[in-house]
Each structure stands twice: as C-alpha cells, then as structure tokens.
Amino acid sequence: MPELSGGPALPQERRVVTAIPGPKSQELHARKQAAVADGVGTVLPVYAKRAGGGILQDVDGNSLIDFGSGIAVTTVGNSAEAVVRRAAAQLADFTHTCFMVTPYEGYVEVAEELARLTPGDHAKKTALFNSGAEAVENAVKIARAHTKRQAVVVFDHGYHGRTNLTMALTSKNMPYKHSFGPFAPEVYRVPVAYPYRWLTGPENCAEEAAAQAIDQISKQVGAGNVAAIVIEPVLGEGGFIEPAKGFLPRIAEFAKANGIVFVADEIQSGFCRTGQWFACEDEGIVPDLITTAKGIAGGMPLAAVTGRAEIMDAAHVGGLGGTYGGNPVACAAALGAIETMRELDLNARARRIEEVMKPRLQKMAEQYGVIGEVRGRGAMIAIELVKPGTKDPNPEVTGALAKACHEEGLLVLTTGTYGNVMRFLPPLVIGEDLLNEGLDILEGALAQQA
Template identity: 85%
Template structure:
C-alpha cells in the first residue's frame, strides 16, 4: 500500500484534462440521474487527501459522506479485507455462514449503547438497514405506523423515500410512496420560533401531541430519528427533545430506532451520537463509517425484538459480505487503536474555534452571514443566511463557497432542507496542519464571495 503525501497540491485546473476526458465518457455511459459533487476522478486516496487522475491532491472534508472515517486506505482495513479476498469473496451467509459475520455482530453488541442482550442482522446500505428496522419493529409490535421527523433523511428506496423529508432530489417524481408513515416536528433550535432555549420541551410536546391525536400511540410500531440529522443540515435536536421522545416510546410500547448511519462510529466524538444524552435505543441502524469504505450496514437491537422475526424473514444475497465484514473489523480496530473518538473531539475544537472567528470577521458581510455553527466531533456545519435577523436561507452562498473551495483543492459538501448548509466531514485521521489549511481555504473563499 503506497502512502499518499498528506499535502494539498493543485497542478491543473479542477477538474483537470484527464478528469474532463473521463467525464465525457461518463456522460456517454452513466445514467444522468447519478450526480457527483465534484467531477474529479480519483486515482487513490488516504488519510485526509484525495489524489485525482491529473495528479492534484485535494484536502478531503467529505469522507465519501462520512464513510472513510479511518481514511480511504486504512492499513487494518486493507490488510483484513485483502486476506479475506484471498480466502473467498462470497458464499452467502444464508447458505453457508462464516465467522466474520458473527464477529461483526459481537462487536456491535459490545459497542452500541445499553447493557441488555443484543443481536444484529447485516445488510449492504443504510437504506436497507432502516427498511429492515421497520420490518423488525412491525413484526415485534404487530403495528403498522412509523413516525419520522421534519428534516430527516433515511434513504432512497421506496419505503425510505417515504421516511425522508426532503423532496428534491430524493423524492421528486418517484411516488407513490409507502403508506403508514407520519412526520412530526423536530427540535431545530436555530429556527425555533420561541428560541433555542425553549425548543427541546416545546418541540417534544408538539411531536407527542401530534402522535397521540393524529395516529394513536397504540398504532405506532416505530419512531425513527437521526440523533444528529445529516442531510437535513446537521441539526442537533435541542437538549431534552430526544429523552422526551424516548420516554413516550417506552411508555407506549413503541420501538425507538436511532438512525446512526451518518453519525455513528466515532464521527461525533462518541461511538454513537445518541450517547450524548444517555439515549439507549431499542434498535440502532449503522452503515457508512462501519467498514472503512466497503458496503456494509447493520440493524442492532434488543434480542427479543430482533428475534421476533420468523426464520428466513431477514437477509439478502450480499448482506454481511465476508470482505465487507473483514473491512469492518479492520475499521473498528483502527478506531480503537488511534482513539478516533478523541481525534473527533479535537477536530471539533479546532473547527468550531476557526468557524466562530470567521462568523465574527464576516458578520457585516452584506447578504451572506454564518447564522449558525453546529454539530459535534467531526460532523460540523455552518448555516448560511442572507440576514442574521431574518434568518433567510442563502443557498446561493453555500453553492458559491463550495465552488470556490473546490477550485483551490478543498472538497466540501452542502446539505440542508433549504440547501444553505456547508457540512464538514473530514476523515478522523486527518492531520491538524491539513485541517487548518482547509479552513484557511474556506476563510479565503468567504473573503472572495
């Protein structure tokens, strides 16, 4: 495995000529509905750097959307996956099982919140995990209704599109969607009418009132929420909101599902984001950072809930693929050995300090202000507004900033229901010098728009 120099290098326009040639081939052969944030074609990646086919090295503030938390070529992931590749690539766990699948389930039982007996089932993607969590909850409760929240994102399958709040680009033109899905308010502190200090209890009261009156608690199989909402804009539900929702779920026999697909595996400075308020979910869904870039997902939960499904009711041809399982064991090894929870907390300290200074420095910038800085660990975002007083979203500024960063060799992502949030998801192994250089580029981009 060749080590990639951990330094930014821009030697051509971005995208460069080789990437442009590949883009022309892509346009001719890849479906137009498959988008890309930045059409630079990757040659190799590792640490905090992506190297493209033109020899440019970009600072990575995206991690493949929170996937390559341990880096895109972590030694333990490559070592374990390579060894497994040499032994066998696939048998299908439902045909002839193998130890790696069991080892991953054992690790999940140990790492996820709560000291109750737990079991897991493995899948390929976050959407699959969420969809199977719904199946399991319905099997266990013998109920049908599923509750989700404003600004939530849960996937692109038919059921998970129904669970997802944002229409464009995820739902537009793809209906009809699965029934018995209900959406209630979330505690979005920055935009709560009576202020963030009142948001948690007020939002919880509204959500519970809607569930009780519009659905009936006795009809709800599952309540599903991201402990830090990802695509919706890295919204941290205001304090007190999640505990109140969990209490309501527990009191009414409802399965509480924590969707930790983007926030899990050290991303927020804890193994799982729901630990922040001591939340112990009944089921927890994981994917993205679980396997260092290999496709793997899981539903982990209380043994009696997981075992409520009849034999053969869960599975899938590739679910828990042996190579992906080996990658997951390598990723978990890396997280432990390098204390990536500690690294995430340090990234938060550096980023929030720099971003707060930028907000103050550009407070008087006409038409573009940092309205909010939020997130935890290495899951940080800024919400851009036209005027801090009105909080009118400014998606144009988010797009302009991202474009300016890309041109200088910094990969950043946008998100948010209003398209006005810049999100930062650097690999947890990124060097501090590279992290600060990326923030320098962002600050220069602010000065230029």
C-alpha cells in the first residue's frame, strides 16, 4: 500500500550503497557526540534525510526498510498527504497562541475526534499535552482529584515515561530510572499476566495473576486508598507482552467495584497499531481514562488524556494545561493522521501485516531454538529470544541480530525488561514487498547466529 505523499515519491526499495553508518552519518555523529548530552542515546547512528512509506533514507544515500516507525509514531508513514496538507495550512495561519490564552478550533476538533474514537458511548472530555509521559502524569492528577485518594497501582514490566512520577510508575531500572531518584511516593507495583514466563504455565496465568494482583492491592495498599490503576493493554517497553486473556477484564472489574479510576495507557498500542483503534477493545474494555500519544499526529508532538466527563472535570480550572499542549500545528497534523487512518482503513492494514509476519516468524521459531516466543497483534509484533532449550533471556543474541539487520539495511528495535525482545513496528502503509524483504533479512541474520 503506497503512502500518500505531499512531495516527490520516495522510491520504495532498500538500497545499501555504503557501510552503515556511512561516512556522512559518521561525521554527523561526531558532531552529535561533541554537542549533544551523552544521555541522549541513539539506536542506529544513520542520520535521516528523507522518509516515507516503509523507507528511511539517510544522508549517505542508503535506503533502509523501516520496522520501527520512530517507535510506533509514523503509523501513517512520514509525510502522509493529509498530515502535510493540514499542518502546512496551519503553519501559514499561525504556529501558536497557547490554548489557555486564546483558544482555536483545531484543539476542539481533536477532542471531538477522540470522544468518537475511544471506547464507550458515555460523555467524554479530553485534555491535550505534548508527550506520553505528560499524558500519564496528568491522568494520575485527574484520578487523584476525582477520587480524593493518593495511591497509584502499576504492573511488572510496565513503562509509562521519563518524568519523575512516570519513572516511579515504570518497572525497568536501566536505562529509565538508574541514578535518577528519589521518585514520587504512593506508587505500588503488582504482578502482570505474562503468559510466556508465568511459572505455573500460560493456562493458569490470567486467573492466578489477577488474584495475586488484587490480593496485593487489597492487603498492602487498601483498595479504598487507590486513586488509579494504570496499565498498558499491550505492554510496550516491557517486551510487547499481551496479558493473558481475562486478566485485564478482571482488573477493570475490580477497579469499578472499588471506585478506582482504570487508566489504559495506549500511548504505544493506540491508533490502529494492533488492528483496532485501541488495543483495549480486544476484550471489550471501556477504560475510565485513556492516554494517547505516538501515532496520534503523524510525527508531530501531541498527547491526550480522554475519559469520562465527570472524571475529566474533577480538576479545578487552571489545574490542567501547559504552554505548548495541543499546539495548533500538531492538532492539524492529528486531524490529518486520523483522516488517513480512516481513508486507508489502517486497522485492516495492521491486521494484514500480522497475517504476513506472524506465520513467517513462527516458521523461524520452529527452525531456530533461540526464538522462545512469537507474540503481538496487528503491526505490534515481537520475538522473545532465549538460550536454546531454556527460557533464559538472551540479550547478547538479541543485540547481535539487531546489528546484523542494521548492516543489511533493516531498521529494527529491541526492547523488554531483560533486553531480549526484538519488536517490529512497521508503518502501516509499508508495502508487502518491503515487509517480506525485511523478514528475509531477519531470517538471514538468524541463520548466521544459529
């Protein structure tokens, strides 16, 4: 499926003409190391010049197949026609007024779209922000204002951001939390239903994990003290973990029964990524609040908290906002991204990507014992890599595989609490020829490691 583009079409073919990274990228990277703080890391130091469809072109003229989408951001591709058209028109009108000073229609339109798209037919309201971490932090603020409680419950392997509160909510220490404490208090972590690693087996996972989580909340925190339960319907940085079926509904039921705000963090999994507008729809969950970012605006910085109107209205006037939150250009881009998702039926496209990728990855798993599990939905797919014959995490092979793919012109990302998961997040507009070529490169890299 070709990307709608506002400029000259970028050829949709892999092209490797230098070593990766090439000499111009290496020169730029030297400048980066001199000018940019070391804490800002880089997965692959090839410096982008153009991108579109399923291709990222670097300054050396290499064209890489993109299995990363800027970490699930360019769902509609880079420079989708509707995104470019709407954002350019807004740029020509004005770039900023601050919605809290003099508002504008685009912000309201995005809020109206989110009310239509998010699960549930109840009255909803939205507040817009800049990043996923801001959205999660504000969801907690809103839940605390609504419930007059303080405690927040999160889950093993969860990731929610890099601000102080969201670092506290995040499970993984390195690189997200190490040396950055002390963290915000009143955060409690409980087990998640991780089928592949559940000690008594996947068939018992949902029931046992839910029982353990609820018991810990009830005994160690007290349900009456909990303002919010925050969970990713598919855990992203934790390793693309799909909680065992039945776990999320049980947690949502517990929250409802105890007056706890159930927050679905859909920052990575939302906006068609899993083959539905939002991943929580898979089990019919209607969250009280839903946080979104990443795929919402075609690459422009925008995030949102959307939820039940009576909960969203709990914060006092002036209690929510931010100078750049709901920037008019970002709002225009979001409306273009949503237009593209509808026009191209990108939910169906995500499901087709799964149909192509999963069977091929399963065949690789049968051939190569280093793949412990293939999992995910839509265009949010992963393989967990282990030491053959065990479930021991194998981050060394994961890193080597990623490096081999990069050298052949395939951009892939790694993730997971144990650093042993390779995740695949192609733009939903990628062509099937590129999708299959990328899988060929991965299979070749696996053969080298076997």
